[in-house]
Amino acid sequence: MSVDRELDAAGITDPGLRLAYARCRALNAEHGRTYYLATRLLRREQRPAIHALYGFARWADDIVDEVHDGRSAEQRAAELSGVERRLFAGLEAGSSDDPVIAAVVDTARRYDIDHRHFVDFTASMRMDLTVTEYPTHADLARYVRGSAAVIGLQVLPVLGTSVPREEAEPAAAALGVAFQMTNFLRDVGEDLDRGRVYLPLDELAAFGVDRPLLEHARRTGRADQRVRRALAHQVARTRAVYREAEPGIAMLAPRSRPCVDTAFRLYRRILDLIEEADHDVLSGRVVVSGGRRLAIALPALAKSVLVRSA
Template structure:
């Protein structure tokens, strides 16, 4: 993590600075889309986002790192150790030799993040040790509350809002779910190799698809029309969740909005890439072209510049002009949900 980010966030303790820097490296290495979007945040808020992502990444790596997520004792023990360290860290300050937990505990304290979000997250991580499929979409939603929706809720205090936080919360939770559904669709082949199916069973059954057919299709290397229809339905479901999340973009602090909007567009572009590749996700991972990523990033930079300029004008404007200036700062140009 750059010294500028840490200095702007008021993080002076050497152990904390090292912990946040470690989390930033995790973000940069594992979350290309997310890391790119994070660069559009106000500099003082970036360390907190890296801490939140770093912790989620660390837990997810534990779940996915060994061969059999259902039976391997080392995996269970590692997750239990992490949960114990998390509990102690949130309660009384994490030990300095656990940088991810140290940074997370500091972020939770600085921004007043509800500890239940972390508890719910760990519950979903534990379920990954023995649950390999979800019979219905409601079952999957129960899992995603802890694995994805709470990530959006954790982020909300860091991002800031222009409305009461509870008004923005359902949209933030939906965005976390939309991002994870996108990952599930992109990674369906890789997840199948880990003996996991994160597409809801009722959606698959509606198109005559089961695990056996998914396995045969992956092994054959050839598409199956039933599988393709199910994957297209999963894309439609995911896009509906994005539409639920979209109104929340305008509820965010204008200075945070370009970051979240960029992530919104880039993750949506993954769905575009999946469709353009003929839903061949059982055989290869769909990738957003580098040029598209660059265009979205440049648009995010332009929106960030407009938001900062609006904030400066608002700061300088006479009190009676503040509402108009505030509206400009909030919009930063077209409303984000209209421009997506």
């Protein structure tokens, strides 16, 4: 099986750890189509660590996002607190018997990932339990620091760099932010259904948009020109973050560049689709087609093979 070859290549032999990494890989395959496809462009020995980091992030995110599954806010808060306790106990001990956390702890140890990144991440997840909107871009940026920028910083040691790591960190953090902001724009309607708005309220107001107007557009499925203009502004802001992140791809180890370049282009393509839909993201969700994914991924696969054989 592919998962066994990956674990063998990474030197992961402990049966419990193999099960933990396999569980994280399944979470990635189920929930992160774009990430999972891009991860396939990495060397086999790199993939388990990326699966572990993404699988844990997906798990924590699901706890706070599944607001219609019958659990109360208090129950979700208690579950997240339990995950957090087990994570930091495992990081301190260097091991865990939790079927997901064990892989994260092992990855953090193998790649010397700063534990503060996990502190920042869980802090942002806790915000999702109580915060439903962000008055300003600065307020949203504090959330995104923990929910996205630190993800870029977590995976950077796994990807490796061709420059000192600290030189590549700003671009890695920016790429995490760009991906998150793209998700916010794509998922405005779904987030509204969960009772949340991940767009700065003051910047929306500058275009005559408030939360009731967004909710009305979601209910009716009718785009409003004020909303379209406000979203166009946020798309432009997000494109600027992609420009900030793009030089970081060349700072990565050559073996990792095809993977990150593929994710970069696939996610940036979502912005193109939003623009092609005239910024109507409230009546449906824009999706990069399977054919488009392959068209982007296949050249990267060829580059990846060339790098591996060099």
